[in-house]
Amino acid sequence: MYLWKYWRESRLVLGACLVGIAVLLVLICHEHLFLDAHPRFQNLLYILPSVLFVQSIPVSFVAWLYGSFGVGHDLGEKSGAYIFSRPRSRAFFVWSDWGFGLTQLLVVVTALNIALGYEVHRMLLAVGDPYSGGILLSNKTVALTTIICLNIAASFLLSALVFSVTYLFTVLARHAKGLMLGAFALLLYLLLKDAVKHYWPSIILPDLIPVEFAHTGQEVTGFVKDLGLSFSIRLAVILLFPLAAQFLLQKRDIE
């Protein structure tokens, strides 16, 4: 029943995203995108990171919006006493919000990357599909489906991070306005990363966007070289935010 409540709150955003992706797909099918503008797009190597970077902004925005749903929003609406007097643990509410939010984000990210992958597929066809459905990266042919899967994973990690940070901040602020604090925290991290890079060049803080996923076949950049390890570490970091939200709610009085 609680998931049904979350679904009611978030379905408009999910619906809008899926409609947007459907429109994008229609445009791709009718060759209205940059395929027309660049019928002989030669350097596909740079398309893949570009696909990830281009989607990072809308995906982050959607993830940021998702952070406003759930118990933080309820606390702001003064219905926290009602929600938390239902016979469930506080952890139940946090992990239901977080799990269902992430599931919806995964749907959005997957749909978006399938659409974008289809665009790359059409571009490959436009240049004669020289590597039989794959792309040459550092003298290695990588299948397009592999690349789409990696992009989904990278984009999902980014959205999960933004979502988890903003979710924690809405709980912390006891209001959906905690979204702004979440955005501020992410911005602060970006500034910190640049400052660290400037003053201590030997220290490299990880990017918010997991760029290493877009450089498969090349020398992998970032703070880990193994994608599985990178995925695990990022996931572990992401998990800290709902854990912190749960801890906060368990320690705090509900008003």
Added chain:
Amino acid sequence: MSDLAIETQSLHKHYGAVRAVDGLEMHVPRGSIYGFLGRNGAGKTTTIRMLAGLAHATGGQMRVLDLDPQINRIQVLERTGLVIEKMLLSSMTGDDLVRFNRGFFPRWSDTLARKYVEVLEIPMKRKFRKLSTGNQTKLCLLLALAQGAELLILDEPTAGLDPIIIDQLLRVLVDDFANEGRTLFLSSHHLSEVERIADWVGIIDRGKLLLEARLDDVRANFRSVCVVGEKLPVAGEGDVFRARIGEGTTEYVVRANAEAFTAHLRSQGATVLDVSAMNLQEIFVELVGKGEADVPMEVLA
């Protein structure tokens, strides 16, 4: 199984230097209608929030239906209906809220829910935020009643309601809930309503319980005595709770044994002008209305 539905021992809740609840000792018998009375800020809502597991106690112990709500919060909530904030999920209609609530309570009754929709005349198709205050309260009550609770805890259920709705709600609470042997605990500062339905009262002020007793015992024991005379006793002596010296007369409030007290006054040459019973309103004002912080707790029953 204990005879008490709710029991607190030396319960404390502090917010920094503020002692919202300060050593509360409360005993709510099973099957009773217990009126928890106090002024605004006396500690009623804080106590209820602790009983519901929404707030952590700073110290002391509490038992709700033989369970500690700090440890067995979920089991307590499954068996207890709560109306605290009267703010549900604002974007949901009454029907949505019934659907939402149903999944949480194993003893939920759709039959009861439908019955109260009819009895209380609640527009179930309208969003919660668009309902009037009265209908919002009715809906909160419906959800609490339909969950099949053994204990119903209501925080200021009649605040902001008109007399007709208050009458309707009180009838439902007494006829449909309390008469079935279940416990009803309601906080209020509307004394006339509590006096109408409660059989037990607890009066809290500044986080301490000043009085806990059967309402009939309170009515039977508290007396206002008006006297003319010299060298009369002062407050604090025996059962004299308060002595107010006016122009020529002294007005006493005695907590018990009024007949013995008046006999004692007469034996000292005083003239007793009047001995009158006090209603709950008058007793409440005497107990908490004068800013007496350290009045000892009364247990009359």
